Amino acid sequence: MLKLCAAFLLLLLALCGAAWAADSYDGCKVYDINTRSVFEKELLLRLSQNADLDFFILPRSLDAASRVMVQPQDQQGFEQLLQKFDVDYVVVNEDLGVSLRQEQLENQSQRLMAQRSASRAISFTAFHRHAEINAYLDELAAAYPSRVSVQVAGKSYENRDIKTITISNGDGRSGKSVIFLDAGIHAREWIAHAGALYVIHQLVDNFAANSALLKNYDWVILPVVNPDGYEYSHTSNRMWRKTRKPVSSACYGTDGNRNFDYHWGEVxxxxDSCADTFKGETAFSEPETRLVRDLLLSLRSRGKFYLTLHSFGNYLLFPYGWTxxxxxxxxxxxxVAQAGAAAIRAATGTxxxxxxSTNALYAAAGGSDxxxxxxxxxPISITMELPAGGTGFNPTTAQxxxxxxxxxVGIKAMAQKVVDKY
Known part of the structure; x- marks a missing residue:
């Protein structure tokens, strides 16, 4: 343990130079690390506390690989440390910047093709921008006024409209139970936004096949919780995770999924305001998390199932994250979660x-779930971590x-379980 602490401190000293300002990710390597002991997992856990190392995923299980992005200037010291303790690793991406530029060009091409050919503002062949997503919601409300309504739930820090869509079966009954789904608390998790849009598509455009889910339930869906961060991840920094409200002259944004006022600021x-897991200056410091809070509390007597979509790692997680x-x-x-997992495995083998959350993945207090x-x-609150694509957060458009x-498939099975039980 003394050797571990000494090595950890040496690495910290090696990494505490000037902040890395580039947003291109040129030369950044992505590593998969396969731990074989509790000692090795503890080493990674300690390393993850360093803001200069971006751990994409750090599972609790020894059987599951951890994935981390390392900046060019830190790679030699990082590899030397792993080699010193005989920790098994493999480089899964030699230059993330090259990959991200290629994927950006492909996404732009697919967006243009979709705009020329699609009848709706969005397709499932590209990752669409926030304005396109909002336009899609408005299109559905205009096309199905008896079953769909769209509200501006509030504004982001940069004054973008954050919209919710409420979907019913159009029977006019009020006071139904509610399933509330959101996505995009973390900006770079683009597949989560797409997942929420596909749920909307199924419930609205494919209503006949899914009407049982709307007989006694309304769905309220918020497809982009963090539009400022989402737009920033499209225009400036693909791996941006947080919100965009300034914290200091050097650091922007708060981790929205550490900002909720339940055991806020704990494990x-x-x-560190520059860290990806910055908890915020206070609980609910962000307008985006206050908005989700207000929606949740407004549904308190009717809400039966809260589902928040994230990526990545193929997890269905439930409370608690703080213990x-x-x-x-x-x-x-x-x-409910097992019903979703079983349905997915039966359909695709995934x-x-x-x-x-704490026992399956890692402890993280202040989460929305x-x-x-x-x-x-x-009564039912679940975080769904969708599969990895590319090196994790960057699925191809074909995926x-x-x-x-x-x-x-999984969401429908979980919703059906809730509808049958509550």
């Missing part, structure tokens, strides 16, 4: 891991449709 968060202890009703949530469950009283189709 798995950072007080390894389980809620008294954990089996009820587990039953395996999802089910468990509480914990808040929805413990404060807003949603969008199969990924969102698979995701819908």
């Amino acid at each position: 798995g968060t950072s007080s 390894s202890a389980l809620p008294v009703s954990w089996r009820d949530i587990d039953d 395996k999802y891991t089910v468990g509480s 914990d808040y929805a469950f413990a404060v807003a009283d949603f 969008i449709l199969p990924y969102v189709q698979e995701t819908w």
Whole structure:
């Protein structure tokens, strides 16, 4: 343990030079690290506390690989440390910047093709911008006025409209139970936004096949929680994760999924305003998280199922994120999550891991799922981590449709379980 601490401190010293300002990711390598012991996993956990290392995923299980992006100037020291402790690793991307530029060009081409040929503002052959997504919601409301309504739930820090779409079966009954789904708390997780849009498409355009899910339930869907960060990830920094409100002259943004006021600021968060897991200066410091809070609380008596879409890693996670202890009703949530995992595996063979956030993945306090469950009283609250694409957060355009189709299989099964039970 003394050797571990000494090596860790040496690496910290090696990495604490001038902040890396480039947004191109040229020369950045992405590593998969396969741990074989608790000691090795603890080493990675300590390394993940360094803001200069971007751990895309750090599973608790020894069987699951961790993935990390390392800047060019840090790669030699990082590899030397892993070699010193005989930690197995493989480079899965030699130059992330090259990959991201290629994918950006492909996405732009697919967006243009979709705009020329599609009847709607969005397709599932490209990742669409925030304005296009909002236009799509408005198109659906105009086309199906008896079943669809769109509201501006609030504004982002940079004054973008954050819209929700409410979908019903058009029978005019008020006071129905609600399934509330959101996506895009983390800006770079583009497949999550696409997943939410596909759910909307299925419930609205494919209503006949999914009418049972709307008989006694309304769905409220917020497809882009963090539009400022999402736009920034399109225009300036593809791997941007946080919101965009300035914290200091050097650092912008807060991790929205560490900003909710339930055990805020505890385990798995950072007080470093430059870190990707920065908890915020206060709980609900961000207009985007306050908006989600207000929606959740407004649905308190009707909300039965809260589902938040993220990526990546093939997980269905439930409370709690702040402790390894389980809620008294954990089996009820587990039953719903297991239904989703089983449906996906039967349909495509893809395996999802089910468990509480802390026990299956890692501890992270201040998350929206914990808040929805413990404060807003949603009996079922689940975080769905969609599959990786590319090196993790960057699926190709060809992967969008199969990924969102698979995701819908799981969401439909979970929703049906909720509808049958509540």
